[in-house]
Amino acid sequence: MKFSGYLFSLLCGLKLLFLVPARANDFSSFLSANASLAVVVDYEYMATHRQNIMAHFEKILSDIVRENMKNGGINVRYFTWNSIKIKKDFLAAITVADCENTWNFYKTTQRTSVLLIAITDSDCPRLPLNRALMIPMVDHGDEFPQIVLDAKVQGIFKWKAVVVLVDQSILESNPMLVKSIVHESTTNHIPPISVILYKINEKLRGQQKRAALREALAQFAPLKHELKRQNFLVISKFHEDIIEIAETLSMFHVNNQWMFFVLDELRRDFDANTVTINLDEGANIAFALNETVANCVDTLNCTITEVSMALVTSLSRMILEEQSIYGKISDEEWESIRFTKQEKQDEMLEYMKDYLKLNSKCASCARWRFETAITWGKSQENRKYRQAPTRTSKNRNFEFLNIGYWSPLLGFNCRELTFPHIEHHFRNITMDIVTVHNPPWQILTKDSRGVIVEHKGIVMEILKELSRALNFSYYLHEANSHEYQPSLIQGTNDSDELMGSMTYRIPYRVVELVQHNDYFMAAVAATIDEPHKKRFNYTQPISVQKYTFILRQPDEVSRIYLFMAPFTLETWGCLAGITLLTAPMLYAVNRLVPLQELQIKGLSTVKNCFWYIYGALLQQGGMYLPRADSGRLVVGFWWIVVIVLVTTYCGNLVAFLTFPKFQPGIDYLSQLFNHKEIKQYGLRNGTFFEKYVETTTRQEFKRFVESAAIYNTAQGENVEAVKHGDRINIDWRINLQLIVQQHFEVDKECRFALGKEDFVDEQIGLIVPSSSAYLHLINQHIDRLFRMGFIERWHKINLPSMDKCNVKNVQRQITNHKVNMDDMQGCFMVLLFGIIAALLITCFEFWYHRLVVVKRQRKNITFAN
Numbered sequence: 001m002k003f004s005g006y007l008f009s010l011l012c013g014l015k016l017l018f019l020v021p022a023r024a025n026d027f028s029s030f031l032s033a034n035a036s037l038a039v040v041v042d043y044e045y046m047a048t049h050r051q052n053i054m055a056h057f058e059k060i061l062s063d064i065v066r067e068n069m070k071n072g073g074i075n076v077r078y079f080t081w082n083s084i085k086i087k088k089d090f091l092a093a094i095t096v097a098d099c100e101n102t103w104n105f106y107k108t109t110q111r112t113s114v115l116l117i118a119i120t121d122s123d124c125p126r127l128p129l130n131r132a133l134m135i136p137m138v139d140h141g142d143e144f145p146q147i148v149l150d151a152k153v154q155g156i157f158k159w160k161a162v163v164v165l166v167d168q169s170i171l172e173s174n175p176m177l178v179k180s181i182v183h184e185s186t187t188n189h190i191p192p193i194s195v196i197l198y199k200i201n202e203k204l205r206g207q208q209k210r211a212a213l214r215e216a217l218a219q220f221a222p223l224k225h226e227l228k229r230q231n232f233l234v235i236s237k238f239h240e241d242i243i244e245i246a247e248t249l250s251m252f253h254v255n256n257q258w259m260f261f262v263l264d265e266l267r268r269d270f271d272a273n274t275v276t277i278n279l280d281e282g283a284n285i286a287f288a289l290n291e292t293v294a295n296c297v298d299t300l301n302c303t304i305t306e307v308s309m310a311l312v313t314s315l316s317r318m319i320l321e322e323q324s325i326y327g328k329i330s331d332e333e334w335e336s337i338r339f340t341k342q343e344k345q346d347e348m349l350e351y352m353k354d355y356l357k358l359n360s361k362c363a364s365c366a367r368w369r370f371e372t373a374i375t376w377g378k379s380q381e382n383r384k385y386r387q388a389p390t391r392t393s394k395n396r397n398f399e400f401l402n403i404g405y406w407s408p409l410l411g412f413n414c415r416e417l418t419f420p421h422i423e424h425h426f427r428n429i430t431m432d433i434v435t436v437h438n439p440p441w442q443i444l445t446k447d448s449r450g451v452i453v454e455h456k457g458i459v460m461e462i463l464k465e466l467s468r469a470l471n472f473s474y475y476l477h478e479a480n481s482h483e484y485q486p487s488l489i490q491g492t493n494d495s496d497e498l499m500g501s502m503t504y505r506i507p508y509r510v511v512e513l514v515q516h517n518d519y520f521m522a523a524v525a526a527t528i529d530e531p532h533k534k535r536f537n538y539t540q541p542i543s544v545q546k547y548t549f550i551l552r553q554p555d556e557v558s559r560i561y562l563f564m565a566p567f568t569l570e571t572w573g574c575l576a577g578i579t580l581l582t583a584p585m586l587y588a589v590n591r592l593v594p595l596q597e598l599q600i601k602g603l604s605t606v607k608n609c610f611w612y613i614y615g616a617l618l619q620q621g622g623m624y625l626p627r628a629d630s631g632r633l634v635v636g637f638w639w640i641v642v643i644v645l646v647t648t649y650c651g652n653l654v655a656f657l658t659f660p661k662f663q664p665g666i667d668y669l670s671q672l673f674n675h676k677e678i679k680q681y682g683l684r685n686g687t688f689f690e691k692y693v694e695t696t697t698r699q700e701f702k703r704f705v706e707s708a709a710i711y712n713t714a715q716g717e718n719v720e721a722v723k724h725g726d727r728i729n730i731d732w733r734i735n736l737q738l739i740v741q742q743h744f745e746v747d748k749e750c751r752f753a754l755g756k757e758d759f760v761d762e763q764i765g766l767i768v769p770s771s772s773a774y775l776h777l778i779n780q781h782i783d784r785l786f787r788m789g790f791i792e793r794w795h796k797i798n799l800p801s802m803d804k805c806n807v808k809n810v811q812r813q814i815t816n817h818k819v820n821m822d823d824m825q826g827c828f829m830v831l832l833f834g835i836i837a838a839l840l841i842t843c844f845e846f847w848y849h850r851l852v853v854v855k856r857q858r859k860n861i862t863f864a865n
């Protein structure tokens with residue numbers, strides 16, 4: 001069964017595919033054939049309502065057609081069986097049936113594409129708005145389930161979870177309410193929703209009721225720094241109490257959405273502005289007000305009349321339009337431009353809606369107006385237009401906007417989003433933002449008149465991205481930054497200004513402006529320091545900067561003893577030792593061979609053996625080889641030792657040639673005090689480091705700061721002394737890097753070294769006024785920028801690069817290293833030493849000969865005589 005059904009639908013689908021081009025326009029024009037309409041009144045529905053609706057319908061419709069159909073005609077066919085298959089030459093069908101049958105009928109008519117006008121029960125999910133018109137017969141006072149259903153179908157509340165607070169009596173009189181709140185559907189694309197339902201016991205009075213409400217709401221109160229997204233739907237007489245209690249629990253924040261249905265008794269004197277008088281900016285709150293006309297009759301007869309009237313007038317309007325065009329153009333042109341069935345139906349639906357919106361009396365007795373609060377950034381706008389503070393009973397930060405209405409006839413009819421701030425955030429209003437020039441965080445470029453024409457830098461990039469994400473534009477106000485840069489007031493010249501930046505001292509003017517709550521935020525990089533004592537709030541950190549020190553790069557180790565370097569002193573000693581030891585051994589082995597002819601003449605003295613072993617070491621080779629196996633073993637093993645020694649020496653010599661060795665420098669601050677040659681300590685003025693040291697336990701920091709010269713100017717910084725190795729300075733690593741970079745560009749040589757150690761993490765954030773409702777929102781977006789890697793990228797672009805004079809660069813120098821005099825001097829020294837030694841020995845031999853040998857000869861002669 002299932003399979004054949006599938007096959008059938010597949011075949012149908014195929015057929016539809018093939019038919020599409022041919023169907024382009026096979027629907028006859030109203031001029032050549034009457035439009036046909038099907039009226040379907042469900043038999044069971046008639047039975048339950050105990051009226052002959054069909055008969056009434058026939059009478060009403062024929063009367064209306066007779067009176068209003070002046071042009072052309074209409075063929076109407078009546079059915080009482082709702083599972084009828086309507087043929088595709090019907091333009092439209094009007095049905096009167098219950099919800100389930102209406103939906104079934106809709107599904108069957110979709111195949112033959114018939115426009116459906118359905119009159120049905122209340123609490124029915126609306127048919128797709130562009131393909132059908134559905135009029136639920138909603139009784140007075142029972143409209144909530146239908147409103148909720150329509151809101152879901154029309155996407156008025158895009159909620160995944162909702163907390164519903166509803167009066168007990170309303171829940172009892174609307175049994176369908178909960179069902180419609182949890183309604184989900186695939187045809188209408190309504191995702192499932194999770195609901196927390198809280199029934200308000202109306203019997204409780206006064207304090208008791210408030211306590212109960214507080215207890216219910218407290219579960220949803222925001223935790224300290226976590227503002228979750230929550231949605232609240234309140235259908236209650238006690239909305240004022242709820243607003244008041246929720247306010248004290250600070251539940252009106254930028255992420256929450258509150259929808260209040262204001263019940264009938266209060267409607268007449270309801271003013272959204274008075275109810276929200278105590279709320280802070282940034283809330284998302286909307287009200288639904290009952291605008292139902294009290295004494296309006298809402299019967300089935302009346303609805304049928306209105307619908308028929310709408311249909312007939314729309315049809316005759318369309319026929320009139322066709323006639324007026326047809327007269328003016330040729331048949332071929334007419335064929336190509338006339339409407340297809342679909343287009344006709346769309347147009348008819350529009351005409352009918354227009355007619356009903358204007359003329360409907362009974363079908364839209366029930367009517368709810370929706371108002372939403374426009375609050376985000378309101379205090380900014382108010383500040384601009386504020387002349388004198390006026391005392392009114394209005395909350396100036398709330399402005400209520402009528403976004404549209406709901407009626408059973410057309411469902412929601414809205415011009416605006418219910419909670420516009422959730423999607424559009426600040427709705428493109430202009431914010432005032434205070435800033436100061438402080439590269440590389442804030443770089444402001446001004447024209448000759450002092451107007452900021454360009455702004456960039458890390459903080460400004462973040463601001464630009466925030467304004468895009470939160471949909472606001474901004475106007476930058478520069479706070480006077482004179483006290484920030486003391487060099488400017490003293491009138492000294494540019495060459496004396498320190499390089500790099502600092503964020504610990506926030507200009508006083510910025511703090512003042514932010515405290516007055518006049519500005520949305522201060523786009524100023526500021527060190528986060530004791531956030532709870534400040535009268536403003538920091539955002540989450542956008543950067544972390546660390547301190548280190550700068551000093552002269554340690555010198556290279558002298559290369560005069562380079563040829564000695566491959567072996568340590570002990571190795572050299574051992575080498576001499578084994579040479580001296582092996583020679584006698586060889587002598588002994590050679591001497592003790594059992595057969596005389598195996599003895600070698602050349603090795604017959606210890607001296608000769610020594611020269612032999614020494615010569616082998618220098619690879620001069622030996623003229624003789626022992627003939628006895630014992631001797632060969634000694635010599636053989638000695639050669640192995642020689643090979644290992646020589647290879648190790650040569651290899652190591654190459655390494656020592658290529659990798660320069662440095663004298664031990666200062667990598668960590670604690671090593672500083674062992675170096676007596678560094679006499680001056682320097683520390684930039686106004687750093688967080690200075691403050692940090694007051695509370696730290698690290699002794700070397702304290703000692704450093706005690707003896708440090710605090711400098712304000714480039715002169716005080718005394719980079720030359722650092723270069724000479726007399727001084728050490730502490731500053732941000734990025735500032736020091738800037739100095740290294742600058743000197744590298746001038747000298748083409750690395751003269752400075754930075755400490756290996758980074759100390760004191762200085763966190764840097766932006767500033768918002770202390771009462772700002774948007775701190776959390778800004779933090780959320782900064783967090784997002786971090787995770788997307790934008791902030792890291794802006795750091796890379798704006799901060800000095802760290803690859804000047806670091807290990808990588810040194811290595812590049814090594815590959816190009818040429819052996820120079822520095823490297824070879826030791827070698828030449830050895831040669832020189834050898835020559836001198838040879839000369840000395842020659843002299844000594846000469847003297848010996850003269851003094852000893854000749855004297856002795858002379859003595860012998862005298863003896864002989």
Ligand SMILES: *[C@@H]1O[C@H](CO)[C@@H](O)[C@H](O)[C@H]1NC(C)=O
Nearest residue numbers: 051055056057059060299301
């Ligand atoms: C509806 O209209 C028909 C015909 O106009 C009339 O006979 C019938 O009594 C009306 N029904 C009601 C409930 O008013």
Ligand SMILES: *[C@@H]1O[C@H](CO)[C@@H](O)[C@H](O)[C@H]1NC(C)=O
Nearest residue numbers: 033034035069072073074075
């Ligand atoms: C079209 O409608 C008119 C008036 O309703 C009627 O007189 C005429 O017979 C109809 N034509 C056809 C082809 O049904």
Ligand SMILES: *[C@@H]1O[C@H](CO)[C@@H](O)[C@H](O)[C@H]1NC(C)=O
Nearest residue numbers: 140141142264290292293294
């Ligand atoms: C809306 O107002 C009408 C007329 O005042 C009233 O009949 C109806 O019960 C009200 N609706 C609700 C849900 O209170």
Ligand SMILES: *[C@@H]1O[C@H](CO)[C@@H](O)[C@H](O)[C@H]1NC(C)=O
Nearest residue numbers: 420423424425426427428471
């Ligand atoms: C920004 O706000 C305006 C005004 O409400 C709105 O038209 C626009 O779509 C919003 N833009 C974004 C990206 O949300």
Ligand SMILES: *[C@@H]1O[C@H](CO)[C@@H](O)[C@H](O)[C@H]1NC(C)=O
Nearest residue numbers: 427428429430471472473474
């Ligand atoms: C936002 O406002 C700015 C200036 O007020 C305007 O130039 C821009 O077109 C607006 N953007 C939108 C989407 O409304």
Ligand SMILES: *[C@@H]1O[C@H](CO)[C@@H](O)[C@H](O)[C@H]1NC(C)=O
Nearest residue numbers: 491492493494495496713715
């Ligand atoms: C800048 O100041 C230094 C010392 O303070 C001085 O020697 C130099 O001449 C000044 N240069 C200019 C352009 O004023």
Ligand SMILES: *[C@@H]1O[C@H](CO)[C@@H](O)[C@H](O)[C@H]1NC(C)=O
Nearest residue numbers: 531532534535536537770775
């Ligand atoms: C904002 O600053 C106030 C003090 O001005 C402090 O009490 C509050 O905790 C701060 N808020 C946040 C989220 O840090």
Ligand SMILES: *[C@@H]1O[C@H](CO)[C@@H](O)[C@H](O)[C@H]1NC(C)=O
Nearest residue numbers: 856857858859860861863864
């Ligand atoms: C002295 O001369 C004689 C021969 O003239 C020689 O035999 C002897 O060894 C010499 N003595 C010394 C101490 O040289």
